[in-house]
Amino acid sequence: xxxxxxxxxxxxxxxxxxxxxxxxxxxxxxxxxxxxxxxxxxxxxxxxxxxxxxxxxxxxxxxxxxxxxxxxxxxxxxxxxxxxxxxxxxxxxxxxxxxxxxxxxxxxxxxxxxxxxxxxxxxxxxxxxxxxxxxxxxxxxxxxxxxxxxxxxxxxxxxxxxxxxxxxxxxxxxxxxxxxxxxxxxxxxxx
Numbered sequence: 631x632x633x634x635x636x637x638x639x640x641x642x643x644x645x646x647x648x649x650x651x652x653x654x655x656x657x658x659x660x661x662x663x664x665x666x667x668x669x670x671x672x673x674x675x676x677x678x679x680x681x682x683x684x685x686x687x688x689x690x691x692x693x694x695x696x697x698x699x700x701x702x703x704x705x706x707x708x709x710x711x712x713x714x715x716x717x718x719x720x721x722x723x724x725x726x727x728x729x730x731x732x733x734x735x736x737x738x739x740x741x742x743x744x745x746x747x748x749x750x751x752x753x754x755x756x757x758x759x760x761x762x763x764x765x766x767x768x769x770x771x772x773x774x775x776x777x778x779x780x781x782x783x784x785x786x787x788x789x790x791x792x793x794x795x796x797x798x799x800x801x802x803x804x805x806x807x808x809x810x811x812x813x814x815x816x817x818x819x820x821x
Contacts, residue, residue, distance in 0.1 A: 631675040636692075640666035643696055646712045646747045647704060648756070656756075656804065658747055661704075666696040666711055682728055687721035703750040712748060712755075715741040731771050739763040752797035756804060759791045775820045783812045 643666035649659035670692025677685045694711040698704050710716075724735040740763070746756045764785040770778045790807035 632673070634672045634674075635670075636672065637669040638667060640668070640696075640711075643711060645696065645698070648747050648750045648753060656747075661698070663696040663698040666694065668692060668694040668711065668714065682726050684724045684726070685722070686724065687719070689720075690718040692716060698748075705749040705752055706755055709748070709755065710745055712745045715744040717742040732769070733771075734768045735766070737763075737765045737767070746792050749794065754795035756792055756794040759793060761790055761809075762786055762788050777816075777818045779814075779816045779818075781814045781816075783814075784809050785811060787811050 642662040645663050647661050649657035672690045674688040694714040696711050698707045718741045721738045722735050726733050743757045746758045749755045766782045768780045792805040794804050795801045
């Protein structure tokens with residue numbers, strides 16, 4: 631088990647910002663903030679379980695702040711950094727066979743909401759809502775040089791959703807991405 635504290639002081643952080651576009655299209659642009667900071671704590675752990683199983687994971691709790699004074703179009707000049715989540719959780723339930731021929735894992739991940747782009751002209755910031763990801767992998771090592779891997783992604787069939795409040799305060803969904811569930815099989819050989 632480990633615990634880590636972190637702090638970053640940023641000069642001229644790059645921010646993704648809503649640009650001028652039509653009512654139906656969102657144009658994104660980039661600008662530099664004056665200053666920014668990120669700080670928080672990360673907790674990590676690994677626990678071996680009977681029969682070759684293990685449980686591992688990490689949790690990050692953090693906050694950030696950016697100040698932008700050079701652009702009078704940005705609605706919120708003091709806020710979190712774009713792309714920053716106040717929490718991130720990763721967890722793995724894994725298995726490694728005693729013969730070292732097989733391994734498997736069930737992986738879970740979620741991040742708190744994060745600013746996708748900074749709003750302008752009275753529009754609030756656009757947020758990417760939390761996305762719960764559950765993946766499964768299985769690997770077989772028939773020889774020292776070969777690996778067969780099977781992977782299933784997004785078993786919960788979650789969608790990515792982005793929301794934004796307009797200048798009148800009404801929240802709308804501005805983008806939905808149907809990620810879908812995917813499966814893959816791969817073979818690798820090292821010589």
